Amino acid sequence: MAPLTKNTAAIAFLAATALPKCCVGFVAMAEVTIYHNPRCSKSRAAMVVADEVGADIDVVLYLDDPPDAATLRSIVAKLEDPPVALVRRDDWATLGITADDVATPEGVVDVLERHPQLMERPVLVTRDRAIIGRPTERARQLLST
Numbered sequence: 001m002a003p004l005t006k007n008t009a010a011i012a013f014l015a016a017t018a019l020p021k022c023c024v025g026f027v028a029m030a031e032v033t034i035y036h037n038p039r040c041s042k043s044r045a046a047m048v049v050a051d052e053v054g055a056d057i058d059v060v061l062y063l064d065d066p067p068d069a070a071t072l073r074s075i076v077a078k079l080e081d082p083p084v085a086l087v088r089r090d091d092w093a094t095l096g097i098t099a100d101d102v103a104t105p106e107g108v109v110d111v112l113e114r115h116p117q118l119m120e121r122p123v124l125v126t127r128d129r130a131i132i133g134r135p136t137e138r139a140r141q142l143l144s145t
Contacts, residue, residue, distance in 0.1 A: 006014050011130070030049070030057050031055065032052065032055055032124055033059075033125045033126075034047065034057050034126070034133075035060050035062045035124075036121065036122055037062065040122070042122060043122040044142075045136040046122040046124065046133040047059070047122075048092065048135060049140045053140070053143050057143075062119055064137045066116035067116070068111075073105075075123060075125055076108055076130075078128060079130045079132075081132055083102075083104075083108040084108060085132055086104070087102050087118050088120050090117075090118065097118075120134070121133075124142050124143070
């Protein structure tokens with residue numbers, strides 16, 4: 001399933017026009033991808049900021065469309081925070097996760113691939129940076145540049 005994006009209307013428009021079929025779906029990527037959980041107040045706040053500043057974003061509802069290992073590795077490699085900060089501490093005991101499991105970047109990727117619900121949110125990713133949008137001002141700074 002493709003991630004929900006703000007550019008969906010552009011793709012639909014292109015599909016309805018007389019452009020060659022080979023061009024449909026090739027829309028310029030957004031400047032920022034936000035890994036979003038609509039049930040999270042901080043994640044919703046980042047979405048409000050994106051709207052306020054008119055940022056060009058793609059939104060990934062990561063609980064519905066979890067990032068694969070390669071995507072997680074890319075996020076971890078760009079992350080300005082320690083990789084372990086990407087993993088929420090909820091339910092570690094229930095899930096059998098320990099601090100040793102997330103002590104390395106690859107361990108973080110493994111845990112998040114198996115338990116996407118543990119990914120901290122919101123995560124904002126550009127071509128060369130990734131941040132956790134907490135506090136919301138961090139999201140505002142990234143989205144305003």
